[in-house]
Amino acid sequence: MKLAHLMALPLALLTVAPALAHHSFSAEFDGKKPVRLVGKISKIEWTNPHSYFYLEVAGRDGKTATWACESGGPGALSRRGWKKGDVKIGDTLIVDGYLAKDGAHLIDARRLKLPDGRQIYGGTPGDGGPGDNANG
Amino acid sequence: MNLLVDFCQWLNDLPPSQTLAESEWAFPIVESVHVLALGLVAGTVALVDLRVLGLALGDIRLTAVARRLLPLTWGGFAVMALTGGALFASEAVKLSHNPLFLLKLVLLLLAGLNAWVFHATVYRRVAVWEQAPVAPAQARVAAITSLATWTAIIIAGRFIAYVH
Numbered sequence: 001m002k003l004a005h006l007m008a009l010p011l012a013l014l015t016v017a018p019a020l021a022h023h024s025f026s027a028e029f030d031g032k033k034p035v036r037l038v039g040k041i042s043k044i045e046w047t048n049p050h051s052y053f054y055l056e057v058a059g060r061d062g063k064t065a066t067w068a069c070e071s072g073g074p075g076a077l078s079r080r081g082w083k084k085g086d087v088k089i090g091d092t093l094i095v096d097g098y099l100a101k102d103g104a105h106l107i108d109a110r111r112l113k114l115p116d117g118r119q120i121y122g123g124t125p126g127d128g129g130p131g132d133n134a135n136g
Numbered sequence: 137m138n139l140l141v142d143f144c145q146w147l148n149d150l151p152p153s154q155t156l157a158e159s160e161w162a163f164p165i166v167e168s169v170h171v172l173a174l175g176l177v178a179g180t181v182a183l184v185d186l187r188v189l190g191l192a193l194g195d196i197r198l199t200a201v202a203r204r205l206l207p208l209t210w211g212g213f214a215v216m217a218l219t220g221g222a223l224f225a226s227e228a229v230k231l232s233h234n235p236l237f238l239l240k241l242v243l244l245l246l247a248g249l250n251a252w253v254f255h256a257t258v259y260r261r262v263a264v265w266e267q268a269p270v271a272p273a274q275a276r277v278a279a280i281t282s283l284a285t286w287t288a289i290i291i292a293g294r295f296i297a298y299v300h
């Protein structure tokens with residue numbers, strides 16, 4: 001009986017995990033808090049499993065703050081026509097996304113407007129967030 | 137501590153680490169192989185643990201089960217460590233301050249230590265007790281610890297992706 005209890009605990013934990021695993025968007029970001037950021041790129045992380053674009057954004061109070069925009073990895077972005085060299089440090093990005101639940105200067109970038117005018121979907125495939133159609 | 141940070145930065149900046157980090161296909165493929173190898177390790181370890189507890193393979197002697205499965209465990213472990221090392225190198229700086237990743241490392245150490253103590257002590261006398269209906273308490277505790285630790289390793293590993 002004791003053993004059965006011990007083994008039931010991890011099983012109970014595992015049944016909770018998939019709810020998060022299939023929806024990484026809602027695990028970290030708030031779908032009710034959309035935001036648009038406009039700023040110059042100060043840092044680019046073209047990396048797996050997520051890419052990050054850091055923007056210098058002027059707030060309503062006039063102060064500039066660094067915001068991290070999380071998006072899909074290199075594979076997902078490349079398949080949408082966005083190659084590594086398409087944006088450079090100093091370029092201006094317009095990013096529509098959703099705020100992090102923990103209040104960090106971090107958003108999930110759902111749509112990015114590149115300097116050349118292209119609009120690219122930024123979500124991670126299959127994350128269950130707004131606009132996700134899991135087509136990579 | 138500073139040395140460790142420097143090491144992570146150095147590892148992260150190596151050309152192969154960068155190539156993997158920026159790859160379109162290599163990263164998810166290495167990740168998949170890592171999970172397959174983990175399945176082999178945790179699966180074979182669990183079978184030995186369940187045999188010790190008398191919950192599986194009861195008609196085969198424990199020593200026979202262990203002898204046949206241990207090479208698979210080690211093979212899987214080698215692939216798991218190799219792919220895990222490569223994945224770590226590709227995001228070493230971020231992972232070095234991810235609490236769930238650090239927890240996973242500690243748990244891996246614990247799993248290794250538990251297995252080592254088991255083999256160095258009670259398993260040395262396995263010939264005496266493997267025919268008994270119930271394994272000695274120390275062996276059963278080691279088996280339960282092993283099952284719990286590997287379960288926790290997998291949960292911690294999965295949750296690395298959900299903390300910063």
